[in-house]
Amino acid sequence: MKLVTCGLPYANGKAHIGHLRTYIPADVYVKYLRMMGEKVLFICGSDCHGTPIVVNAEKEGISPRELVDRYHEHFKKVFASVGIEFDYFGRTDSEYHHEMTKNFVKKLIEKSYVYSKEIELAYCPKCKRFLPDRYVEGICPYCGAVARGDECDQGCGRYLEPGEIKEPRCKICGTKAEFRKQKHYFFKLTAFRDFLLEYLDKVGGTENALNYARKWVKQELKDWCITRNLEWGVKFPGEDLVVYVWVDAPIGYISYTREACKNLGCDWEKIWVEGVKKEGDIKWGDIIHFIGLDIVYHHCIFWPAMLKGVEFALPSAIVASGMVKVEGKTFSKTRGYVVWVEDDYLKSGFNPDYLRYYIVNYTSHQKDLNFSWKVFMDKVNNELIANLGNFIYRVTYFAWKNFEGDVWSFNVKADDSVIKAVEKARNEIVKAIKNWEFKIASDAFMELASFGNNYFQSKEPWELIKSDKEKCAEVIANCLHIVKALTILAYPVLPFSMKEVAKIIGVDEFRMNKVNEFEKIKVLKKPKPPFKKVEEEKIEEMEKLMIDRIRKADEKTVKYVTIDDLSKLDLRVGKILRAEKVKKSRKLIKLEVDIGNEVRQIVAGIAETYKPEELVGKQVVVVANMKPAKLMGVESRGMILAADVEGKAVLLTPEKEVPIGSKVR
Ligand SMILES: [Zn+2]
Ligand SMILES: [Zn+2]
Numbered sequence: 001m002k003l004v005t006c007g008l009p010y011a012n013g014k015a016h017i018g019h020l021r022t023y024i025p026a027d028v029y030v031k032y033l034r035m036m037g038e039k040v041l042f043i044c045g046s047d048c049h050g051t052p053i054v055v056n057a058e059k060e061g062i063s064p065r066e067l068v069d070r071y072h073e074h075f076k077k078v079f080a081s082v083g084i085e086f087d088y089f090g091r092t093d094s095e096y097h098h099e100m101t102k103n104f105v106k107k108l109i110e111k112s113y114v115y116s117k118e119i120e121l122a123y124c125p126k127c128k129r130f131l132p133d134r135y136v137e138g139i140c141p142y143c144g145a146v147a148r149g150d151e152c153d154q155g156c157g158r159y160l161e162p163g164e165i166k167e168p169r170c171k172i173c174g175t176k177a178e179f180r181k182q183k184h185y186f187f188k189l190t191a192f193r194d195f196l197l198e199y200l201d202k203v204g205g206t207e208n209a210l211n212y213a214r215k216w217v218k219q220e221l222k223d224w225c226i227t228r229n230l231e232w233g234v235k236f237p238g239e240d241l242v243v244y245v246w247v248d249a250p251i252g253y254i255s256y257t258r259e260a261c262k263n264l265g266c267d268w269e270k271i272w273v274e275g276v277k278k279e280g281d282i283k284w285g286d287i288i289h290f291i292g293l294d295i296v297y298h299h300c301i302f303w304p305a306m307l308k309g310v311e312f313a314l315p316s317a318i319v320a321s322g323m324v325k326v327e328g329k330t331f332s333k334t335r336g337y338v339v340w341v342e343d344d345y346l347k348s349g350f351n352p353d354y355l356r357y358y359i360v361n362y363t364s365h366q367k368d369l370n371f372s373w374k375v376f377m378d379k380v381n382n383e384l385i386a387n388l389g390n391f392i393y394r395v396t397y398f399a400w401k402n403f404e405g406d407v408w409s410f411n412v413k414a415d416d417s418v419i420k421a422v423e424k425a426r427n428e429i430v431k432a433i434k435n436w437e438f439k440i441a442s443d444a445f446m447e448l449a450s451f452g453n454n455y456f457q458s459k460e461p462w463e464l465i466k467s468d469k470e471k472c473a474e475v476i477a478n479c480l481h482i483v484k485a486l487t488i489l490a491y492p493v494l495p496f497s498m499k500e501v502a503k504i505i506g507v508d509e510f511r512m513n514k515v516n517e518f519e520k521i522k523v524l525k526k527p528k529p530p531f532k533k534v535e536e537e538k539i540e541e542m543e544k545l546m547i548d549r550i551r552k553a554d555e556k557t558v559k560y561v562t563i564d565d566l567s568k569l570d571l572r573v574g575k576i577l578r579a580e581k582v583k584k585s586r587k588l589i590k591l592e593v594d595i596g597n598e599v600r601q602i603v604a605g606i607a608e609t610y611k612p613e614e615l616v617g618k619q620v621v622v623v624a625n626m627k628p629a630k631l632m633g634v635e636s637r638g639m640i641l642a643a644d645v646e647g648k649a650v651l652l653t654p655e656k657e658v659p660i661g662s663k664v665r
Contacts, residue, residue, distance in 0.1 A: 002040045003271050004030050005253045007291040007299075008047035008092070011071040012056055015078040017339040017359075017371055018292070018331055022321045024359045025438050026290035027084040031492030032433045032441070035512045041266060043256040044079075045090030046072040049233040050245030051134035051149075055171070064232045068093055078341050082352040083495045088260035092234075092252045100255035101234040101248045105226075107310040109237065113188045119163045119225070121184075122149065122177040124170035130229040131170055131177055138165040138177075143587055143605060144631040155605075156587060159297050162225045185236060186223045187247075192305035193221050199282060199304050204317035206436060208293060208366045213300030219584075224302060250303045253289075254312075275313030285313030293320050319436050322363070325370040327546065330646065336550035339371055348542065351531065353494040354380045360493050361442040373542045380534045384494075388449040389531040392486065392501055395456065395479040396527035402465050403473065405523035407480070410473035414518045418478040421451045422485040426515045429489055438493075445489040452482040480505065480521040488515050497530045504528075570625035571664035572596065573654055574640075579612035585632050591615065593638070595622050596661015603636035606649040621652045621664055 006026045009019055023044070030042045048068040057067040072091050079086065090097065108114050122131040122138075129135075136149035141164055145155025149165055152158045162184065168177040196217045200210055226236075226247045233242030258268040275283040291299050299318055307314055323330075326337040339345060345355060358379055362369050399405055425448040432440035456479055464472035484507055491498040491510045502508070506524050574595040582588035587605040589612055602622070606615075621641040628637045642649035654662075 001266055001271060002033065002038055002286045002288070003253075003257060004033075004040055004042045004288045005256075005290065006044040006086075007289070007295055008045055008249055008252055009071075009075050010050070010052070011046040011048050011068040011075070011091070012053050013071065013333070014343070015075055015341040016333065017326070017341065017355075018324045019075075020082065020341060020355065020359055021324050021369055022290050022292050023079065023084050024082065024356050025321060025365055025436075026319075028356070028360055028438055028441075028492045029288075029290070029433060029436070030085075031495070031510075032429070035488070035492065035510050036430065036433075037512070041088075041257065041260055041264070041271070042086050043088045043090070043253065043260050044086050045088070045252055045256050046075060046092065047245070047249045047252065048072070048091050048093035049242070049248060051132055051228075051230065054230060054232050055134055058172075065093065074342070078346070081346055082341065083356065087264065088256050090252065090256040090259055092248055092255075094255075096259060097248070097252060097255040098234050100258065101243060101251045102237060104251050104254075104306070104310060105234075105243055105247070106237055108187065108306065111309055113191065113309045114185055114226070115188065116183050116185050118181050118183050120179040121163050121182050121229075122165065122168035122170075123180040124173065124175055124177050126173050126175040127170055130180070130182065131168065132162065132228040132230055135171050136165060136168045136177060137171050138168040139629075141166050142585075142632060144603075144629060144636075145605075158220075161222065162228075182229070184225050184241070185227045185239075187226045187302075187306070187309075189224045189302070189305055190221055192308060193217060195281060195308055196221075196301060196305060198280070199308075199314065200300060202279070202282065203300075203304075203315065205288075205319045206366050208322070209291070209296045209300055209318050209320035212296050216297065217301060221301075246298050246302060247306070250298065250306070253287075272312050276316075283311070283313050284316050287313065287315040288317045288319060289315050290319050290321070293323055296320060319365070321365055322367045322369060325368055327372050328370055334553060336546065336553035338549075339546075344542065344545065348538065350534070351496065353497045354384065354531075354534070356493055356495075357384060357442065360438045361446075362439070364439050365436050373539045373546070377534045377536065377539045380531065383446065385529075385531045385533060387446060387453065388486065388490065389529055391449045391452040391456065391479075392483050393527060393529045395452070395476065395483050396501075396504055396523045398461060399476050399480060399523045400527055403476065405525075407473040407477050408520045408522070410470045412470070412474035412477040414481065415474075415478045418455065418481055419516070419518065421448060422482060423516055424448075425485065425489060426512065430512070442490075442493050445486055445493075448482065448489070449486055452479060452486070455479065455482070477521075480523075481518055484519065484521050485515045488512070500528075501530050568625075569623060571641075572622050572624050573619055573658050573660060573662040573664065574600070574622040575660050576615045576618050576620060579615040581607055581612055582632050582634055588631055588634070589615070590634055591640070593620065593622055593640070594660050595624055595638070596659075600624070600638045601635060602638045602640060603631045603634050604640050604642075604649070606640075606642060606651070609648045609650065618651065619653050619657065619660075621654075 006023050030040050033040050053064050057064040076089050122136045133150040140147035140152035140155045142158055143156040170177055200214045226244045227241040228244050230242045234248045236243050254272050261268045275285045277284050289299055329337045425444045428444040429441045459475040461472045461475045487498050487501045488510050504527050505521050572595050574593040576591050578592040580590050582590050587607050588603050589607045591602045593600050593602050623639040626639045641652045
């Protein structure tokens with residue numbers, strides 16, 4: 001039995017297109033595997049713990065459980081509505097999951113992979129509490145960006161350990177936090193360094209995930225604090241602490257497998273404990289994780305080490321989907337660049353198959369997907385309808401109208417070119433699916449539909465029906481062979497529409513080995529076009545909805561300043577005298593800048609756009625009264641201004657050379 005999982009959706013908000021970017025290809029993958037005769041278990045569930053849920057529930061004045069209930073039901077409903085068929089959709093706040101997690105952690109303790117240590121943690125003197133993860137905000141010690149307690153989400157993207165954040169403030173009341181000592185528990189991640197390097201070398205999946213993880217293991221592996229000061233979560237054995245949400249969430253894959261197996265009669269221990277083969281130090285399972293790029297650390301580093309620690313089987317592949325853009329801009333819920341699956345898409349009455357096709361067919365699984373309503377309309381009207389839908393409808397309608405759906409009273413035989421085209425599409429799809437190439441798979445059935453359209457057109461059955469009815473029947477029999485192949489081959493991507501077509505032509509099961517069979521396909525009832533056109537006015541309406549949302553988000557974030565505020569800034573033109581990269585940093589460059597009356601050392605996060613040697617001699621705008629700070633241990637006294645272009649810095653420089661030290665007003 002093969003196990004396929006999807007990264008657990010966090011039960012703290014509604015389903016959006018970013019979720020579907022991972023879940024739809026996973027569902028498509030599972031549907032194809034099942035058509036090929038493989039036994040697959042497909043599981044997922046809500047991730048219910050962690051500080052964001054607690055913080056949000058507090059804000060709404062409800063319990064974390066109530067908040068989780070709401071979103072758990074929402075996800076279940078939305079996933080079913082878009083045709084994602086999990087065998088089990090669990091939740092991590094359930095008793096069975098708590099039990100599984102406690103046993104797992106106990107095993108890690110027994111194997112001596114967990115130790116305790118006193119650490120300095122952010123503490124709010126006003127709220128009188130420790131501030132785990134999202135309860136605290138401050139400065140990233142690596143890149144100097146504003147960061148959350150557990151993640152540098154606006155800067156370098158690093159995962160932050162408790163106590164690492166600089167200048168912490170309480171997120172609830174805004175008070176400057178103190179550091180206080182407390183005993184916490186650590187997982188000996190560093191003991192797994194060699195194992196992880198070997199594992200990441202051998203594990204299957206997409207390179208985007210693995211490359212990133214390998215680099216991180218080589219450079220920055222540290223032991224991992226696995227306890228938090230919270231009430232909501234799985235209790236850590238013998239302490240008034242809970243285990244960190246990123247310890248218990250992936251264990252959800254195991255507890256959901258066990259629950260699914262209870263219902264379906266499979267054996268979870270075969271999947272997770274026995275595995276399928278041993279190779280040196282690695283016990284492999286037949287387990288495939290579909291994830292988003294934002295959770296690569298957790299799935300490629302923490303999780304395999306935890307599994308190895310309890311001697312469980314390891315995932316055989318980690319498949320990461322590329323990021324999502326909306327109308328060309330980086331996906332962002334707060335800035336309004338988002339498509340909500342239920343409120344925007346489903347409630348507008350769009351066929352879920354259209355979105356499935358868009359996500360799978362827009363680009364390869366590892367690349368960034370841009371969702372645009374215009375492109376959406378184009379893909380539906382000019383690809384699905386004009387090609388696939390057109391072929392299926394014209395063939396079935398022709399057979400219905402001229403032969404009452406049955407061409408088999410004539411003596412007809414298979415056309416070699418048709419048999420070959422069908423075989424080719426099937427083989428391409430089988431190969432593509434094994435390589436996580438869902439775009440190639442969907443292109444293959446679309447090419448078969450094009451072939452069908454050309455075949456129909458070139459044989460002119462509308463002429464043959466008048467001159468040679470037997471010949472005409474043969475053409476239609478061959479076209480029906482293509483229609484049947486398309487119905488099966490496109491089913492995993494377009495399940496709702498292809499089920500309808502299957503009813504019309506009497507196909508009752510979707511199996512790969514039926515595709516090549518030249519069967520006596522009949523049209524059993526009056527055909528309908530499989531797809532409905534997307535109207536331009538509807539698309540304009542959707543675009544307007546999004547523009548309004550973006551404008552509202554902008555208004556919310558605008559903070560007006562006065563001349564007085566502005567005059568607090570001492571802005572001057574300086575000239576870069578020297579520049580060198582800060583050691584061990586991807587982004588930082590150390591500059592010496594002449595600002596007229598002195599030469600300042602300034603550290604700037606511009607190494608991704610500029611080489612040090614390009615910078616020397618450039619005039620730049622300097623914030624001269626910036627509070628001094630240390631970035632990666634290097635002092636910085638000032639800041640240089642730059643435009644932020646999709647995360648890359650482009651320096652501001654005077655339009656013509658000016659005297660050094662000139663004031664900027
Ligand atoms: Zn950072
Ligand atoms: Zn506070």
